[in-house]
Amino acid sequence: MPEQSGKVQTVLGLIEPDQLGRTMTHEHLTMTFECSHVPTAPGDKDLATAPIEMKHLHWLQQNPYSHHENLLLNQEIEAVKEELLCYRKAGGGSMVENTTTGITRNLPVLQQLAKETGVHIIAGAGYYVDVTHSDETRKMTVEKLTDIIVSEVLHGADGTDIRCGVIGEIGTGWPITDSEKKVLRATAHAQTQLGCPVIIHPGRNEAAPGEVIRILQEAGGDISKTVMSHLDRTIFDKQELLEFAKMGSYLEYDLFGTEMLNYPFNLNVDMPADSQRVQALAFLIKEGYEDRILIAHDIHTKHRLTKYGGHGYCHILQNIVPKMLSRGITQNQVDKILIENPKQWLTFK
Numbered sequence: 001m002p003e004q005s006g007k008v009q010t011v012l013g014l015i016e017p018d019q020l021g022r023t024m025t026h027e028h029l030t031m032t033f034e035c036s037h038v039p040t041a042p043g044d045k046d047l048a049t050a051p052i053e054m055k056h057l058h059w060l061q062q063n064p065y066s067h068h069e070n071l072l073l074n075q076e077i078e079a080v081k082e083e084l085l086c087y088r089k090a091g092g093g094s095m096v097e098n099t100t101t102g103i104t105r106n107l108p109v110l111q112q113l114a115k116e117t118g119v120h121i122i123a124g125a126g127y128y129v130d131v132t133h134s135d136e137t138r139k140m141t142v143e144k145l146t147d148i149i150v151s152e153v154l155h156g157a158d159g160t161d162i163r164c165g166v167i168g169e170i171g172t173g174w175p176i177t178d179s180e181k182k183v184l185r186a187t188a189h190a191q192t193q194l195g196c197p198v199i200i201h202p203g204r205n206e207a208a209p210g211e212v213i214r215i216l217q218e219a220g221g222d223i224s225k226t227v228m229s230h231l232d233r234t235i236f237d238k239q240e241l242l243e244f245a246k247m248g249s250y251l252e253y254d255l256f257g258t259e260m261l262n263y264p265f266n267l268n269v270d271m272p273a274d275s276q277r278v279q280a281l282a283f284l285i286k287e288g289y290e291d292r293i294l295i296a297h298d299i300h301t302k303h304r305l306t307k308y309g310g311h312g313y314c315h316i317l318q319n320i321v322p323k324m325l326s327r328g329i330t331q332n333q334v335d336k337i338l339i340e341n342p343k344q345w346l347t348f349k
């Protein structure tokens, strides 16, 4: 039985599950997102290269992926540290930092942030979406990919001895590419060996989450210990959502704080407002899924930090929890979503 069994693995080592406290299950503290740069509209070229300033904030909030500098969250370690200290003061305990290979994971920085702030940080193993896969990764067999993921959890990643405590976010697009399918199968095989939590980034199509779960299931993955991220921009139809929920994964609404008119990665999608996210949580609770819900902000660009006028990592604790309570979600249910469900998911079997 691996030493992780019954414990949670943070970047500073193993902890007891009860030490986690309130946990955001999908965040980034340092990463780059250049792989998702969206070309700027011809009239906006100057805005896209201008320094981030108050007078441009609304444009940036509406076009966050068209401003190159905005995609470099890895330049903001000091600002992120300040925010983590506020997160602790606001009652936060832990964060899953699920930056994977392809978007500049930096485990020494995560370890330093955990030491300096007292927030428990759980790092992610594995690979982001196809466009970030190197030629070497593409050529790997499922067995080789499995070995690498297992080693990132058992021994450490990126040439360090800092160990990952979840697999993911494993990136997939739509349609799911062959290379992404291999990574999904390797994820399932590694999870079988390790009994560890898994988290998935699905493609931007209503059919994508179900297809990912089928691939994991066929490869022997434990769906009850798997999180499907980004449901807030992926499944809108209530019947479809219930059909997906029946497959048994955790259901994650992790884009709290993101409100934009045009979602550039899929213009057919209307990105919901936070009030609609809370309505979706209330609906899932009414349908009996309160044990399967997880929430987070998925901060992955500069403009969402308070330093740049954004909502920051405390938004859920300070603004969304009161809204949940005002919409009939009980304190007990809030605690399940923020404490108990993350704890169950993050504890190794």
Ligand SMILES: CCC(=O)NCCS(=O)(=O)O
Binding pocket: 033, 103, 201, 230, 233, 255, 265, 298, 300
């Ligand atoms: C790495 C961060 C990430 O993938 N975030 C998801 C953004 S979106 O696909 O939901 O727009």
